[in-house]
Amino acid sequence: MAVQLLNAIGKLGVGLAIGASVVNSALYNVDGGSRAVIFDRFTGVSPNVVGEGTHFLIPWVQKAIVYDIRSRPRNVPVITGSKDLQNVNITLRILFRPIPKELPKLYTSLGEDYDERVLPSITNEILKAVVAQFDAGELITQRELVSQKVSEELTERAAQFGLILDDISLTHLTFGREFTAAVELKQVAQQEAERARFLVEKAEQQKKASIITAEGDSQAASLMAKAFESGEALVELRRLEAAEDIALQLSRSRNVVYLPPGQQTLLSLPQV
Structure with a gap:
């Protein structure tokens, strides 16, 4: 009886395990x-x-x-050519997600790794088409316009595969080594030209200053010559110069801090 009970319990346990x-x-x-x-x-x-x-x-x-179905980031690097045939290295950062109602079609046509199959190909296609419309200089100065055109065309292209692109941005844009070297040489040449122009302007200003100084000295000499014709002006000038020198020497002396009252100096000499 006990054996039969154990067998029944064992069968029940097996059945429960299979059912679970x-x-x-x-x-x-x-x-x-x-x-x-x-x-x-x-x-x-x-x-x-x-x-x-x-x-x-x-x-x-x-x-x-x-x-x-949440947004996920992906970086897609692309090497393409500009309108003026310069090599351009661009990295595009994309935030993408699938359209939920399109998932059965997405699974049937592309499988689970749809992003690997779709994003690199359509990104290469759109970037090559857009970048070819601008030369190297315009890619730098009109970067916002380039980004806008890429965003519009890539969003429309991705929608055909059941994908939504929440954000598209150009995170990296560089040119070939030869073009970069040419740009650097151009910048150096422009800086040298600016420096040379500054030196020329500086020399012209110094020349003008020298002419003005010479004219001033000439006028001063002429005025002094007229003033010294009577002789009194020369004596007065020499007297003032001597007084200035005496005052300077006394101010440097440790023993005299002021001129004593009644002290005779050249300032108190009788006028001629």
Whole structure:
């Protein structure tokens, strides 16, 4: 009797384990920010998109393919040519996500790694077409316009594959070594030209200053000559110069800090 009971319990445990395994394989979860597509071995890919939560499927007959529908970044480097045949290295940063209702079609045509199949090809195509419309200088001075044209055309192209591009930006733009060297030489030449022009202007200003100084000295000499014709002006000038020298010497002396009252100096000499 006990043996039969144990056998019954064992069979029940096996049955429960099998049932739990079947139930577990029939459940699947769709996390937040995700959507699922159901593939059926008999009917193919279901056109319905499964939302978030826990769902049932038929084990070994149906399979759930879960997609992340949140925005994800991707950097795409491209080497292309400008309008004036200069090599341009561009890196485009894209924030992309799939259109949820397009997921069954996306899985059927592109699979789970759709971004690897689509983004590099369409980015190369659009960048080469847009950059070829500008020369190297315009790519630098009109970078905002270039970015706008790339964004508009790439967004329209990606929509054909069921993708939404939330943001597109040019994060890196450089030119070939030869062009960069030519630009640097041009900048150096411009700086040298500016420096030479500054030196020429400086020399002209110094020349003008010398002429003005010479004219001033000539006028001063003429005025002094007229003043000294009577002789009194020369004596007065020499007297003032001597007084200035005496005052300077006394100010430097440690023993005399002021001129004593009544002290005779050249300032108090009788006028001639």
